[in-house]
Amino acid sequence: MPSARASLDSYDEAILRILATEGRIAATELARRIGLSKSPTQARLKRLEDAGVIAGYRAMLDPIAMGLAHVAFVEVRLSDTREAALQAFNRAVRAIPEVEQCHMIASRFDYLLKVRTSDISDYRRVLAERISALPHVAATSTYVAMEAVKELV
Template identity: 45%
Template sequence: MTELDETDRRILRALAEDATEGAGALGRRLGLSQPAAWRRIRRLEEAGVIAGRAIDLDREALGFGVTVFLGIKLAARGREGLDAFERGISAIPEVQAVHHVLGRFDYRLIVVARDLPDFERVLRRRIMVLPSVGEVEANVLLSQERRPGPL
């Protein structure tokens, strides 16, 4: 585990708010020189604390008004069933995230769709036909109160 001081934490909070901010602007905002901010960011990247930077797309503005958390319990166990399911699910563009989990379900997915009829189409024609899919539970996102950020 990498030891983080308060300046590192401030850098992580700032980058979580705006990952596009350059080292110069970040340094000015945090009271650091541009080279000092750059060195700290580079060290955090090399240590694996910063695994990458991504943009946050507004799904609704892109026409995806429905987000569904989908729990899937596989009907068949074994490596072949897992591999076939994972290959199939990764080919569906509406599936934004796949989490292999412990508990009632084997997988938790985040699926986006234009609307509920579009989600039903994706579920029936693309997800339910995958190998080993057994029980499915869908939870439609009503609102999102908090965006993920650093610990």
């Protein structure tokens, strides 16, 4: 079965590039910018949505304006990496709102978390009361971000 990427033409790629930065663009303006009329542009949008290439639309929030300027990356090593332990960790970490991202990693540690809080003392509380209390956590290491050079918000 061909990948979704292989089935995208230059019009689809242009639509996706524009929507990635201007999700609220009107269909008529989108059509004008990619060089098609409104109806074929809307049909392409529907096809991209139905295929799951466009997973949804959302507001992009500015975490700094919301008072969440502190970013820390946390390496998490588990005491048990059998499937049941991994699933328990996965379920529990999803419930922590300060964890912005969680990735299972093939490394000397098991997970990498991106944690966003208001300041270092708030982060310390989240680490002590929430992250360290997650199922099967054996150890953590924290790296505080000094500046975001490139970031999707």
